[in-house]
Amino acid sequence: MNIDYSMIAWSRGQFALTAMYHWLFVPLTLGLSVLIAIMESVYVSTGNEEWKRITKFWMTLFGINFVIGIATGLILEFEFGTNWSNYSWFVGDIFGAPLAIEGIMAFFLESTFIAVMFFGWNKVGKKFHLVSSWLTALGANLSALWILVANAWMQAPVGMKFNPDSARNEMQDFWQVLFSPVAVNKFFHTVSSSYILAAVFVLGISSWFLLKKRERFLAKRSIFLASVFGLAATLATAFTGDGSAYQVTQKQPMKLAAMEGLYKGQTGSGLVAFGILNPSKKNGDVNDPFLVRFEFPRLLSFLGYRNPEAFVPGVDDIIKGGFRPEYSSIPAAEQSKTFSADEKIARGRVAITAFQTYKRLLSAGDTIKAREAEKTLMDNFAYFGYGYLNSPSDVIPNVPVTFYAFHIMVYIGLYFVVLFILILILSYNDQLEKKRWLLLTALWSIPLAYIGGQAGWIVAEIGRQPWAVQDMLPTLAAASKIDSFSVQLTFWLFALIFTILLIAEIKIMVKQVSIGPKNGGPHNV
Amino acid sequence: MFENMSLEMLQAYWWIIISLLGSLLVFLMFVQGGQTLICTLGKTETEKKLIINVLGRKWEFTFTTLVTFGGAFFASFPLFYSTSFGGAYWLWMAILFAFIIQAIAYEYRSKPNNFLGERIFDIFLFINGALGTFLIGVAVSTFYTGAPFIVNKISLSVLSDPSISRWMGNAHGLDALLNWKNLALGLAVFFLARVLAIQYIANSVEDEEILKRSKQQLYANAIPFLVFFLTWVISAFLLTRGYFVEPDTGRIRPLKGKYLINLLSMPPVLFLFIAGLVFVLLGIALPLLDHNKNSRKGIWYTGPGAILTVFALLCTAGLNDTAYYPSTTAPMSSLTIHNSSSSRYTLTVMSYVSLLIPFVAAYITYAWYSINRKKISSDEFNSGEHSY
Numbered sequence: 001m002n003i004d005y006s007m008i009a010w011s012r013g014q015f016a017l018t019a020m021y022h023w024l025f026v027p028l029t030l031g032l033s034v035l036i037a038i039m040e041s042v043y044v045s046t047g048n049e050e051w052k053r054i055t056k057f058w059m060t061l062f063g064i065n066f067v068i069g070i071a072t073g074l075i076l077e078f079e080f081g082t083n084w085s086n087y088s089w090f091v092g093d094i095f096g097a098p099l100a101i102e103g104i105m106a107f108f109l110e111s112t113f114i115a116v117m118f119f120g121w122n123k124v125g126k127k128f129h130l131v132s133s134w135l136t137a138l139g140a141n142l143s144a145l146w147i148l149v150a151n152a153w154m155q156a157p158v159g160m161k162f163n164p165d166s167a168r169n170e171m172q173d174f175w176q177v178l179f180s181p182v183a184v185n186k187f188f189h190t191v192s193s194s195y196i197l198a199a200v201f202v203l204g205i206s207s208w209f210l211l212k213k214r215e216r217f218l219a220k221r222s223i224f225l226a227s228v229f230g231l232a233a234t235l236a237t238a239f240t241g242d243g244s245a246y247q248v249t250q251k252q253p254m255k256l257a258a259m260e261g262l263y264k265g266q267t268g269s270g271l272v273a274f275g276i277l278n279p280s281k282k283n284g285d286v287n288d289p290f291l292v293r294f295e296f297p298r299l300l301s302f303l304g305y306r307n308p309e310a311f312v313p314g315v316d317d318i319i320k321g322g323f324r325p326e327y328s329s330i331p332a333a334e335q336s337k338t339f340s341a342d343e344k345i346a347r348g349r350v351a352i353t354a355f356q357t358y359k360r361l362l363s364a365g366d367t368i369k370a371r372e373a374e375k376t377l378m379d380n381f382a383y384f385g386y387g388y389l390n391s392p393s394d395v396i397p398n399v400p401v402t403f404y405a406f407h408i409m410v411y412i413g414l415y416f417v418v419l420f421i422l423i424l425i426l427s428y429n430d431q432l433e434k435k436r437w438l439l440l441t442a443l444w445s446i447p448l449a450y451i452g453g454q455a456g457w458i459v460a461e462i463g464r465q466p467w468a469v470q471d472m473l474p475t476l477a478a479a480s481k482i483d484s485f486s487v488q489l490t491f492w493l494f495a496l497i498f499t500i501l502l503i504a505e506i507k508i509m510v511k512q513v514s515i516g517p518k519n520g521g522p523h524n525v
Numbered sequence: 526m527f528e529n530m531s532l533e534m535l536q537a538y539w540w541i542i543i544s545l546l547g548s549l550l551v552f553l554m555f556v557q558g559g560q561t562l563i564c565t566l567g568k569t570e571t572e573k574k575l576i577i578n579v580l581g582r583k584w585e586f587t588f589t590t591l592v593t594f595g596g597a598f599f600a601s602f603p604l605f606y607s608t609s610f611g612g613a614y615w616l617w618m619a620i621l622f623a624f625i626i627q628a629i630a631y632e633y634r635s636k637p638n639n640f641l642g643e644r645i646f647d648i649f650l651f652i653n654g655a656l657g658t659f660l661i662g663v664a665v666s667t668f669y670t671g672a673p674f675i676v677n678k679i680s681l682s683v684l685s686d687p688s689i690s691r692w693m694g695n696a697h698g699l700d701a702l703l704n705w706k707n708l709a710l711g712l713a714v715f716f717l718a719r720v721l722a723i724q725y726i727a728n729s730v731e732d733e734e735i736l737k738r739s740k741q742q743l744y745a746n747a748i749p750f751l752v753f754f755l756t757w758v759i760s761a762f763l764l765t766r767g768y769f770v771e772p773d774t775g776r777i778r779p780l781k782g783k784y785l786i787n788l789l790s791m792p793p794v795l796f797l798f799i800a801g802l803v804f805v806l807l808g809i810a811l812p813l814l815d816h817n818k819n820s821r822k823g824i825w826y827t828g829p830g831a832i833l834t835v836f837a838l839l840c841t842a843g844l845n846d847t848a849y850y851p852s853t854t855a856p857m858s859s860l861t862i863h864n865s866s867s868s869r870y871t872l873t874v875m876s877y878v879s880l881l882i883p884f885v886a887a888y889i890t891y892a893w894y895s896i897n898r899k900k901i902s903s904d905e906f907n908s909g910e911h912s913y
Contacts, residue, residue, distance in 0.1 A: 002685050063911070064636070067628035070588065075621050077595055078610060082618060085611025086681070089689055092603025093867045100600035101878050103593030108885045111585035112892045118911040119582055124895050132892070163868070167678035167689070168603075170868040349684075356682035388684060477681075480611030481688035482697060490618050497622070501629055504640035511638035 007484035008476050011083040014491045016461070018075050020454060021498040025069035025505075027453050030144055030191060031198020032062045033137035035229060037130075039222075044130045054218050055133075056121075057517035058202065063118060064508050068501050075494070083487065085480035087468050094160050094171045095150050102146035110139030144194075145187050152183035154469050155460070156251040156329065162381050164358050164374055169472070182247045186460075189240035192233045193456060196416055197449040199230025203423065204446040205513055207439035210432065215516055224427045231420035237413060242303060248463075249304030251329040252470060254318050254395060255463035258402035260300060262314040263289045265323070269312035270295035271303065272407070277400050283315050283393060313338075315399065319392050331382035339383075341392035348387025351380035385467065388477040397465040405458035412452035419445060527876040535872040536862040537844060539601035542879055544839035546594040547665070548832045551714065553587040554661070555725045555828075556580050558718025560627075560654030563647065566726060566738050571903045574635075574912070577650070579729045579901050580722070581631040581913040586889070588628065600875050604676065604865035605850055608690040609667075612674045613698025616664055623656040631913045655715065662714030666707040668842045669761050669784070671768070671851035673700060676858040693854045706761040709753045716750035717831060724808065724824035731902040736821070740812060743823075747809045762838070768848035768859050775864075777848050777856045787841040794844070798837035804830025 036058050043051035077099060081088050088095075116124060116132035124132070159176030160169045171177065203226045209219035249256045256262075261277055262269065275293040298308040305312070310326050317323055321340035333339070339347070354377035361370035389395065423442060426432045432439065464470065468478035527535065559580040567573035599606045610617050626649035633639045634646035673693035680689050694700060701707050723746065727739040767783025770776070780786070788795045808827030812820040843849035848859035866872065906912045 003687075060911075063632055067632040070585075071625045071628050074588070074592055074595075074624055077592060077599075078617060078621055081599070081606040081610025082614055082621075083611070085607040086687060086689055088599065088603055088607035088611070089678075090681070092599060092606060093871050096596070096600030096603050096606070096867065097871055097875055097878075100593070100596040100875060103589070103596040104878055104881055104885060107589045107592055108889065111589040112889050115582055115585060115896060116892050119896055122910060123898065128895070166868070167681050171871045171874070174870075174874045352682050352684065356679060359679045359682075388687065477687045479688075480614065481686075481691045482611070482614050483695070486614055486697060490614075493622065497625055500641070501625075504629065504633055507638045507640045508633055508636045512636070515637070 003476055004484055005476070007482065007487055008479050010484055010487040010491055011479050012475055014083060014487060014494060015076075015079055017491065017494055017498070018072055018079060019457065019461070021502070022069065022072035022076055023453055023457055024450060024502065025065050025072065026144070027194035027197040027449075028065045028201055029062070029069050029140050030194040031196070031229075031233070032058060032065070032201065033133075033140045034195065035198055035202060035225065036062060037133040037137045038225065038229070040130050040133050044126050050217055051221075053517050054221060057218065058222070059117065060512055061205075061509060064505060064512065066114070068505055071501070072498065081480075083480055083482075084468065084478050087473060087478035090168050090473055090478070091154075091157075091160075091469055093168055094153060094157075094177060097171065097174070098146040098150040098153075098177075102143045106139050106143035106146060108139075110136055110143065113139065141191060144191055148187045148190055149178055149180075149183045151460075152180055152186045153177055154467075155186075155464055156180060156182040156247070157469055157472060162378070162384070164355055164377055165362075167355075167359075181243075182251060185240050185243040185247050189237060189244045190456070192236035192240060193413075193453055195233035196230055196237060196413075197453055199226040199233060199420070200416065200442075200445050200449040202226035203230065204443045207442040208513070209516070211436060211439050211443070216433075218517060220427070220430075220432070223423065223432065227420045227424040227427060230416065231424060234413065234416045234420055238417070241410075241413065245303060246306075249312075250327045252464060253313055253325075253327050254315065255397065255402070255459075256304060257313065257315045257318065258397045258399045258463050259406040259459060260312075261289050261399060261403040262300075262312060263316050265312050265314035265317040267301065267311045268298045268309050269300040269304075270297045271299035272403075275403070275407070277403060279400075281399075283319060283396055289399075315396055319395070333382075341386070341389075341395050344383045344386040344395075345389055345392065347380045347383040348385060348389070350387075351377050351384045352387040354380065382471065385469070385472045385474050385477070388474050389466065394466055394474075397463050402459055402463040405455040405462070409452050409455040409459060412448050412455070415448070416445075416452075527873045530873075530876075532866075532869045532872070533863070535869060535876060536601075536866045538876060538879075539597075539866065539872055540843040540849070540862045541840065542882075543594070543598055543601060544836050544843070546590060546597055547839050548835035550587070550590045550594055550661075551717070551835045552721065552828055552832045553583070553590050554658050554714070554718040555721035555824075556584050556587045557627075557654040557658045557722075558715070558720070559722030559726060560650040561715075562719060562722055562726075562742065563650065565742060566723070566735050568734070568738075572732060572735055573647075574906065575730055575732055575735065575901065575903050576726060577631070577634070577647075578906070578912050579726055582896060584627060584631055588624070591624070597875075601867055601872060602860070602862065602865045603867060604690075605860055608674055608676055608860060608865075609672070609850060612690060612692035613664070613667070613672060613701065614692075615696070616660065616698030616701055620657065620660045620664065623653050623660065627653040627657075635913060654718070658715045658718040659711040662711035663701050663707045665714070665839075666704075666710035666757065666761060667701050668839075668849055669765065669767070669851075670701075670704055670706050671853040671859075673854045674852050674858060675855050676852070676860070706757060706765075709757040710761065713750055713753035713757055716746050716753060719746040720750055720809065721824065721827055721831060724827055727821045728824050729897070729901055731900045740820075743809070743812065751809075762841075768851040768856060770846040770848055770861050770863070772846055777851075777859045777861070779851075779856065783847060784841050787845045787847060788837075790845055791840070794837045794840045797833045797840075801830045801833030801835075801837060805834060806830075 039055040043055055113132040113135040117136050120129050158180045159173040160171050163170045202222050206219040206222040209215040260272055273294045276291045278289055278291050281287045281289045300312055301310040302308040305326055319341045321338040325338050354373045358370050358373040466474040468475045563573050563576050567576045630646040630649035634643050676690045678689050681687050723739045723743050763785050766779040766781045768777050769780035769783055804826045808823040811823045843862045848861045850860035852858040
């Protein structure tokens, strides 16, 4: 029986579909929960009932959004098992723990106090209610922490060792997993980008109220708060974005090459400011990868290596090998000169064969020879995942998708810096209502925040292909043994249900906004 | 503290936690049970709304417990996650589909411009309630009746087909529906969820009509529950074969009456099982014993009773050298708490995390109490408060 590539593709598609829908709702939950808690804090400290109205209005929109995030999250959690059964065993010893901790530590916090938040206004004291709102925000953000730790581990596995007896990787150091620099950067980058989205959401809707000359108090206060929050979040996102890109350079050089459309590496490499890729470019050929390109000289070397003269390997270099790597994540055997992808595949096969030999010898009782096989396995384990690949070009992700997604994300991020500064200044001087074009711009910026977030995940996930776990397990060896038709069927069922839910969500949200905050909240009209 | 525990003790500790989460989940599925009774217990729109709002304030707990149950199972026994979820694909997918539509149904049903209309969202609640409970019951029953799979970890080295676990046949979990014993437990869980819902609603609302109907409905659901549950207990639990793991050799073989042996050789579990059953029966019989003030308090007996019974049942599935997920294809592939668990290090880390559970339970109880202090009546919906 051969590997069913169609099933792998559909399984990847299904996971991507679920994750992308999930990420349409979660960022708003993460950011809006914090904004609501801040709004309620103002209410409790000033006693101004207007702030209670403001809090309750945004809380209604929060609730409409929250429930789909929850529903899609459950599916994602179970899809690790249903569609990625080999993965679940091969790294479950490390990956399962953050998921369980997420449930015990974060979800219960969120789901318990969200009930107090929505139903407790007349049942619990003001302060307890405020604490509940903050705990809901804390729970949401803590759950993001744990799932992002899990994701970061797949991008740059640390703190574990392969155990040939159990045929899986086993955790050796929990703190290394939790505090890996990739995890730290990923958490702050992802969460701060979610805060941008929530800020733009509040900004856009409040601008609409101003355009319609309705709810001016609510809109102005919300705009001021959102733009301060949004600006801080944008700066934090930029800072952690730099940290994340630095980590990608060090741990996933192929992803960096794809992000920048860099085929032929060079010292003092420039950062592409704007580029249009040449669609006929293939790895290894002499075609220029770009039809059009403007770059900041030496910036890529500087950002990636903190050294403007550093050598940044391109796609072709990583395939061919033979250069002295300046990145940190490198097996001992490649310290002075990198291996070609062919060599890595060969070593991966040696590791896989040694694993098989080890198991056979052990069950035959030949422990001495088994130990020799184990040594061969461990000496080559850094390349284990490569052994499943068929050809060197398998290690290249989709360059155009990664490149464009990365640049779109960065452009959107920069645009928001300008938008928030402009709004903040005009809002501070109370000039905003006169600038209808800016209010309209703010309103139509809402979709951009969503596109930015999706683009970020596309960079992270498409850019790391073919790996489910970097260098250790490609997606083609990670999947469950099911037939392609079953996965296709569930893919389309999910697509249908998610889309229906999304339409319902948008329709309800638009209606609730147009109703506005009547009598302390537009529930139940 | 956990560092000093042996791997075997940690595995048993985690099986007990999984059993506890599983039993809490079964109890909390009163929310699902209630969702199948909205039109039975409520006739007018106000009554239906009242029932939906009583249940709707608790759906997050059931949902979160399900998520945590999944996460904890993944972290502690990843081979189960890998083998059962990937193998019984359609069974688990059906459960997932039944659960996607729950949360939004509550939140969206009464909102204006909700695209599908209130009736469709109420149907979603019914589907979640009926299918969710039934299918989870069927899935849990396979812990005792077994499933057709093979696990071979050396397959990881086969480049053309590296799957370590595979399901026999093409039904991918739908095969579980062909075993009448699994269906019996599915139906037992379905009716139990309805019994719990009837009692929970009776204890939570101020509405004479709903109370009257809940009394009528109690026995219409309690009797089928008892029939299906006893059928399952006798046929798939007490008098059936379980899979025994020989402690010295690790060999796994079928053994007649294994679960009964487990009960008898673990007296505390036997005690919990009997105590659980007594509480459930007491809760159901309460309106017959006491016609007045306590007749609405059945949930205080049936709820804890259900938790104890399910907890004891799950304990017998995994403890005392038993395969908790027997392979009907190749007994040696059966999953035990020893061959499917995480490493000692991970179980130790997770055990420290488990110390949070009493703290979590404490704040849930406090928050639940502060919201539930007053019984819910329809007056509340006119006060501008959030409602479904």
